Amino acid sequence: MELRPSVLLGLLCLLSITSTARPRSSDLGIPFGGQPGALNAITDVKGVEVGHVTLNTGASVRTGVTAVLPRGREAVAQPVFAATFDLNGSGEMTGTHWVKESGLLSGPVMISDTHAVGAVHEGVIAWAQKRDLTWELGLPVVAETWDGFLHDIDGFHVRPLHAMQALDAARPGPVPEGSVGGGTGMICHGFKGGIGTASRKLPAEQGGYTLGVLVQCNYGSRRLFSVAGAPVGEEIPDLRSCYFGDAPPKGPYRANLPPCSRRASAGPPPPEGMGSIIIVVATDAPLLPHQLDRVARRVPLAIGKMGGLGENSSGDIFLAFSTQPVSSTEVAPVSMLDNERMSPLFEATVQATQEAILNSMLASDTMTGFQSVRVHGLPPERLVKALRKYGRLPPAPKPTK
Numbered sequence: 001m002e003l004r005p006s007v008l009l010g011l012l013c014l015l016s017i018t019s020t021a022r023p024r025s026s027d028l029g030i031p032f033g034g035q036p037g038a039l040n041a042i043t044d045v046k047g048v049e050v051g052h053v054t055l056n057t058g059a060s061v062r063t064g065v066t067a068v069l070p071r072g073r074e075a076v077a078q079p080v081f082a083a084t085f086d087l088n089g090s091g092e093m094t095g096t097h098w099v100k101e102s103g104l105l106s107g108p109v110m111i112s113d114t115h116a117v118g119a120v121h122e123g124v125i126a127w128a129q130k131r132d133l134t135w136e137l138g139l140p141v142v143a144e145t146w147d148g149f150l151h152d153i154d155g156f157h158v159r160p161l162h163a164m165q166a167l168d169a170a171r172p173g174p175v176p177e178g179s180v181g182g183g184t185g186m187i188c189h190g191f192k193g194g195i196g197t198a199s200r201k202l203p204a205e206q207g208g209y210t211l212g213v214l215v216q217c218n219y220g221s222r223r224l225f226s227v228a229g230a231p232v233g234e235e236i237p238d239l240r241s242c243y244f245g246d247a248p249p250k251g252p253y254r255a256n257l258p259p260c261s262r263r264a265s266a267g268p269p270p271p272e273g274m275g276s277i278i279i280v281v282a283t284d285a286p287l288l289p290h291q292l293d294r295v296a297r298r299v300p301l302a303i304g305k306m307g308g309l310g311e312n313s314s315g316d317i318f319l320a321f322s323t324q325p326v327s328s329t330e331v332a333p334v335s336m337l338d339n340e341r342m343s344p345l346f347e348a349t350v351q352a353t354q355e356a357i358l359n360s361m362l363a364s365d366t367m368t369g370f371q372s373v374r375v376h377g378l379p380p381e382r383l384v385k386a387l388r389k390y391g392r393l394p395p396a397p398k399p400t401k
Contacts, residue, residue: 022178022365023380025198025358029393031228034351037199041175042212044199045282047071047323050214051170052181052195053162060152062369065120066181066195067166068109068214068280070321077136079104081334082321083289085296087303091276091315092117095141103289105321107137108167111182111216111278114146116158123163143317145218145276147185149241149253150369175214178363183216185369187275188361189233189307190222190240191378196360200348207337209285211345213352216279217360219314221272224307227358227383228392233307235386236379245372260374276315277303279353285345286324286335296320298346302353 025032026040037044049072054064070080082105084096094117099105107128112120124140147153166181175197179185183194199212222240225233242260243249249257253274279299287295299318300310310316324335337345361378368374387393 022363024362025355028380028384030358030387031392032351032355034200034348035203037201037210037212039174040199041197042068042199042214042280042282043172043175044201045210045212045284045323047075048212048282049073049170049172050175051166051168052176053166053169054180054184055157055162056179056184059372060155060370061157062151062185062367063113063116063147063158064181064184065116065158065162065166066111066183066216067170069167069170070105070282070323072172073167073170076107077133079106079326080321080323081287081289081292081326082319083293083296084317084319085293085299087300087316087318088310088312088314089317090313091144091317093141093143093278093317093319094121095139098139099141099319104326105141105319107140109280109319110140110142110163110166112142112144112158113151113153113182113185114144114148115153115156117142117144119156119158119160120163123160124167126160127164127167141319143278145186145216145278145315147218149185149187150367150373150375151185152370177359179365179367183360186216186218187375188217188357189220189225190272191361192364192367192375193217194360194364196356196358196363198352198355198359200352202344202348206344207285207341209283209345211281211283211285211348211352213349213356214280215277215353215356215360217277217357218275219273219277219316220275220306220308223272224309226305226307228387230387230390230392232383232386235389236382239376241373241375243372244368244374249371249373251371254371254373257373273309273311274313277308279318281318281320281349282323283345284323286337287322288334288336291337291339291342292320292322294342295345295349298349299353302350302357305350305354306357
């Protein structure tokens with residue numbers, strides 16, 4: 001496998017990785033395929049803006065809010081064609097009934113924790129009221145995943161103001177990843193997870209379109225975790241969640257955690273695959289709602305490649321939108337890509353989604369949270385070692401004399 005100079009540099013830099021400079025998938029040369037956009041982020045799709053508010057305070061608060069604005073704040077009320085798809089419905093994404101009915105999304109996509117849906121919904125309405133947009137943004141899209149392992153989720157720490165702040169913080173450009181925004185307290189395949197993003201730029205002969213993905217990753221078992229076909233979860237069976245303190249944690253799924261001073265628990269481990277994943281797909285390709293539905297239905301192919309099954313209690317909910325202009329005239333002209341030309345977008349969706357999932361993990365450091373529960377970050381050097389073992393990355397460079 002031929003490596004670009006930038007990829008080789010990323011591999012060589014593994015020796016100097018620190019918790020403050022964690023690599024992205026592309027830095028490590030992980031072969032997901034395709035050509036990333038300039039930022040390798042959902043904001044490579046022109047007009048898309050992302051904002052985070054992160055609540056990481058004290059010993060118990062590990063949560064936040066993430067806002068994705070398809071047309072940015074200046075054109076927030078201008079609708080986009082959109083569609084949603086659920087792999088497994090043990091979760092929530094408000095406002096999707098109207099998206100499915102109308103084929104349109106007006107306003108932002110908000111992502112937070114499970115018990116914050118109401119507060120974030122209220123915050124979007126309050127933000128819209130200040131801009132005289134309550135009619136246009138009257139059915140906010142608010143999605144969630146459960147962060148109650150690391151976060152005091154019953155404390156209702158997310159307030160409407162935090163949703164408003166996330167909207168005000170939305171910007172184009174690079175997107176912070178990992179333990180930020182709604183992803184602050186999330187866990188992915190047994191490692192610390194959170195927000196991740198990636199993009200793909202199609203070649204000119206395939207239309208030159210850009211497709212970007214943003215995930216809030218909180219799903220999946222360690223046992224099944226796979227990267228580029230390598231069974232990484234089997235290669236890193238340790239670094240399991242534990243508690244750091246004198247008193248064992250209480251509440252759902254924490255009772256059998258071992259102390260961090262021990263390697264294994266006497267009791268059964270917490271059930272795996274119980275979390276959820278929210279995924280937003282953006283593209284500038286001229287797609288109509290039924291075509292965006294086809295794109296959203298390809299997202300589970302990426303989740304399956306990473307080891308997700310859409311487990312019974314996992315909320316795997318996806319939304320795809322196109323930023324092509326949508327006229328408000330009585331009879332609106334629209335563009336539609338020929339269905340025969342959609343397969344490259346399907347491939348880009350699968351590639352970017354896999355990379356965004358892994359980016360969410362690579363960007364996340366080990367975290368200790370509510371009731372002293374600790375979740376370990378994915379060690380990039382061990383990930384690379386596993387990929388080399390299975391021939392998915394070239395051997396380590398030999399040291400020079």
